[in-house]
Amino acid sequence: MAVFNKKGKKDVPAMSTASLPDIVFMILFFFMVSTSMRQTDRLVTVKVPEATEIAKLERKDLAAYIYVGTPIPSRQAQFGTDARIQLNDAFKTVNDIRDFIAAERETKSEVDRQFMTVSIKADENVRMGIVTDIKQELRRTSALKIMYNARKADTQFGN
Amino acid sequence: MARPVKEINAGSMADIAFLLLIFFLMVTTMDIESGLQRRLPPMPDENQKQDDIQVNRRNILVVRLNDSDGLLAGGEMMNVTMLKDKAKEFLLNPTNDVSLPEKEEKIIEGFGPFQVSKGVISLQNTRGTSYKAYIEVQNELVKAVNEIRDDFAMVNFGKKYIALDDDKQRIVRDAIPQNISEAEPKDTGSKR
Numbered sequence: 585m586a587v588f589n590k591k592g593k594k595d596v597p598a599m600s601t602a603s604l605p606d607i608v609f610m611i612l613f614f615f616m617v618s619t620s621m622r623q624t625d626r627l628v629t630v631k632v633p634e635a636t637e638i639a640k641l642e643r644k645d646l647a648a649y650i651y652v653g654t655p656i657p658s659r660q661a662q663f664g665t666d667a668r669i670q671l672n673d674a675f676k677t678v679n680d681i682r683d684f685i686a687a688e689r690e691t692k693s694e695v696d697r698q699f700m701t702v703s704i705k706a707d708e709n710v711r712m713g714i715v716t717d718i719k720q721e722l723r724r725t726s727a728l729k730i731m732y733n734a735r736k737a738d739t740q741f742g743n
Numbered sequence: 744m745a746r747p748v749k750e751i752n753a754g755s756m757a758d759i760a761f762l763l764l765i766f767f768l769m770v771t772t773m774d775i776e777s778g779l780q781r782r783l784p785p786m787p788d789e790n791q792k793q794d795d796i797q798v799n800r801r802n803i804l805v806v807r808l809n810d811s812d813g814l815l816a817g818g819e820m821m822n823v824t825m826l827k828d829k830a831k832e833f834l835l836n837p838t839n840d841v842s843l844p845e846k847e848e849k850i851i852e853g854f855g856p857f858q859v860s861k862g863v864i865s866l867q868n869t870r871g872t873s874y875k876a877y878i879e880v881q882n883e884l885v886k887a888v889n890e891i892r893d894d895f896a897m898v899n900f901g902k903k904y905i906a907l908d909d910d911k912q913r914i915v916r917d918a919i920p921q922n923i924s925e926a927e928p929k930d931t932g933s934k935r
Contacts, residue, residue, distance in 0.1 A: 605753065608760040615767035632778070633875045635882040637889055641776035703776060706874050712808075713870030715877070719925070723786045732878055733778040 627670045628653035633708035634737035646700050648688040653707035667710040681721045705733040802844040804833045804864045810871030830887035854914045863922040888921045
């Protein structure tokens with residue numbers, strides 16, 4: 585007859601937490617790899633318009649961003665409420681776009697330069713005048729690949 | 744005298760890792776960049792400016808947006824919701840109407856001859872047009888082209904355009920080009 589060695593009352597063994605750090609590190613590495621640090625502070629408020637036929641930007645690292653919109657409330661005393669252009673970290677004018685694009689081109693590798701996309705993040709309430717000016721300036725600097733930033737619209741009405 | 748090395752307590756490693764994890768969770772931006780991709784026409788050379796390609800009148804659909812976001816397409820005032828069908832009719836020209844764009848037989852590599860429409864949609868706006876209305880119109884025009892492409896892909900390959908492989912997508916793109924031209928800005932009745 586087999587003897588099972590039962591020692592008095594059953595104790596639930598404490599769960600081993602030795603693998604917890606491993607799990608946490610795994611999640612940590614996922615976020616470290618997938619994260620892209622926010623490089624610029626937004627100085628303008630941008631609510632991009634809605635669209636249904638949007639395409640994803642494939643190479644995020646090859647994008648240059650131009651923000652257009654009204655300055656954030658704390659800057660309105662200085663810059664007014666009219667729509668302004670933000671490049672990198674400062675308010676700029678249309679004439680600065682040429683230098684901005686040239687500088688952005690320099691940061692990309694030579695092979696990828698032709699695929700650089702200029703992403704225009706404009707508020708839905710800005711007037712086309714400022715956008716047209718930007719477009720003309722981009723044509724002059726031959727940065728022809730552009731993207732009008734838009735967010736996915738709800739397709740509740742069929743299409 | 745060698746002291747026995749005590750094992751380091753690794754219990755707090757999890758805490759440190761959590762701290763880092765929370766930091767990365769906070770700073771991470773998960774927003775996907777999406778929008779309408781466009782190619783601007785190159786700036787015309789100043790020396791040879793007057794060498795414009797004359798496009799036949801019937802091959803152009805002029806879409807105009809005015810200061811108060813009113814839409815005029817092909818000479819008719821219309822609502823944005825009607826623009827897609829107008830553009831589709833213009834690009835397809837199913838009845839070979841003489842007032843709608845002509846078609847040109849092109850031999851598409853890997854597919855064969857196909858009647859490619861020569862229609863160009865010209866989008867014009869004033870400085871006072873709102874960006875929202877402009878994107879809305881752009882979106883409708885792209886939607887028209889996409890729907891035609893989907894139909895073409897469905898008939899010929901039995902799949903939607905997006906589900907095709909690269910080579911077939913190229914065929915569809917060649918057969919149904921996306922000819923939306925953004926005209927030179929004109930200063931017509933503009934408010935700056």
